[in-house]
Amino acid sequence: MSDAAEPRRRGGLWHHLDFRRLWIGETVSQFGSQVTMIALPLVAILVVHASTFEVGVLSACESAAFLIVGLPAGAWVDRMRFRLVLIVNDVVRVAAIGSIPLADAFGALTIEQLYVVALVTGVATVFFDVAYQSYLPDLVERDDIVEGNAKLQASESVSQIAGPTVGGLLISAITAPYALLVDALSFLWSAAWVASIRTRPPKRERAPDRHLGREMKEGLAFVLGNRYLRSIAMCTGSFNLLSSAAFAVIYVLLARDLRLPAGFIGLLFSVSSVGGLLGALVATRVAARLGQGPAIWMSVLVTVPTGFVAPFVQRNWSLALLAAALFLMFGSGVVYNITQVSFRQGLTPPRLLGRMNATMRFLVWGTMPIGALLGGTLGTAIGVRDTLLVVAIGGTVPLLPVFFSPLRTARELPHYDDGVSDVETQNSPVESPIP
Structure with missing residues (x-):
């Protein structure tokens, strides 16, 4: 990375060629993923005519990989070239x-195929995300990591703004299965840009006595044995549990109960995603003004009241209130993510980067399939609106681990060069995940 300091003097990461290639590829990939976010559940609801519970199962399949391969993925990725x-x-x-569009063209599309596609793409996403977050520190200097994450998060937020609207329009124009072609092409685009990255970090040395189980245990011990990482894992995991339960049924509420057109649903999420873009633009300044630690827990606090809008939304002016609540939730969530x-x-x-990222993904995304199944089950048993209300009431839980x-x-959080992380890991009891 000796060449990274020069681009920094000339204007930061804007002129860092390899970072820019990663950035472009990921931006387009994120755009396609936003199309899938709206297209896949609408394929299930409108084309396959899935029940509320089946939509919940589909949502669970999308994130089940973090429970299935979440922990070993980190150890495997640490052995590979990112x-x-x-x-x-x-x-x-x-x-x-x-x-999916291929099967639909032959009239063979089923809910079971959607489950398989969700599982396969979920596994691929686990490996991609672990390698992706571990690759950034190899491409840029330590002082540029926050800027890099902010730029990547800004691109994701822009994709969240444009993607659902374009996805909704594509679904209206060419139906949901064929809208997924956009996402498939976006991943191909991403692969091409990543392949053009010239930086080749040296391959990490492999210990002669390496052992997958021991490496997984080391990553788990590092995260659970560090009080900072432990509290972040508990906060993010509980939030993802609740939000997954909500999003497992919210498309049913909007598309089936309120009978909103696909284009309008896409527009709703696009408008709310502007909050994510704003959060990405101000995250660095918020962390500098409040301090890194306070920025983490305060951004969680802001999300608490936003959950109480969806349970009462109707096909009227309250849809604007829902967009505002999602705007606030997305914005504060991005500030939280960039900082932590x-x-x-x-x-x-x-x-330990690969194993840390994989362990965190296992702990915080592993709750998502559980939440999605919970949402689908509750939505079937007590109704969609009551499910959303239960989730909103539980919204204070994620705040507790980071607040206490x-x-x-802590305005300034430790860095591994300070020798703090390893010391805390060795001295903290791994058996108890309570801060």
Whole structure:
């Protein structure tokens, strides 16, 4: 990375060629993913005529991979070249998602195929995301990590703004299965840009006595044994549990109960995603003004009241209120993600980056399939609106782990060069995940 300092003097990461290639590829991939976010459940609801519970199962399949391969993925990725992992898993997602319009063309599309596609793309996403977050510190200097995460998050937010609207329009124009072709092509685009990255970090040395189980245990011990990472994992995991329960049924509410057209649903999420873009633009300044620790827990606090809008929304002016609530939730969520991911990357020694990221994904995304199944089950048993109300009431739970932790007052969080992370890991009891 010796060449990274020069681009920084000339204007930061805007002129960092390899980062820009990663950035462009990921931006287009994120755009396609936003099309799938709206297209896949609408394929299930409008084309396959899935029940509320089946939509919940589909949502669970999308994130089940974080429970199935979440922990070993980190150890495997740490043994591989991050760039190759990104390319291969982009290609896998091209094939999986592209199978949906193909099956529909022959009249053979079923809910079971949607389950399989969701599982396969979920596994590929696990490996891609672990390698992706671990690759950034190899491409840029330590002082540029926050800027890199902010730029990547800004692109994701722009995709969240434009993607659902375009997805809704595509669904209206060419139907939901064929709208997924856009996502398949976006992953192909991403693979091409990642393949053009010239930086080749040296391959990490492999210990002669390496052992998958031991490596997984080391990553788990590092995260659970560190009070900062432990509190972030508990916060994010509980939030993802609740939000997954909500999003497992919200498309049923909007598309089936309120009978909103696909284009309007896409527009609703696009408008609300502007909050995510705003959060990406101000995250660095918020962390500088409030301090890194307070920025993490305060951004969670802002999301608490936003959940109480969806249970009462009707096909009237209250839809604007729902968009405003999602705007606020997306914005504060992006501030939280940029701050805590940048901190995690700086806290973790390079040899543990893959395992740390995989362990965190396992702990915080592993709750998502559970939440989705919970949402689908509750939606069937007590109704969609009551399910959303239960989720809103539980919205204070994610705040507690980060508020009652050292993050509450820590303006400057430790870096692995300080020797803090390893010391805390060795001295903290791994058996108890309570901060």
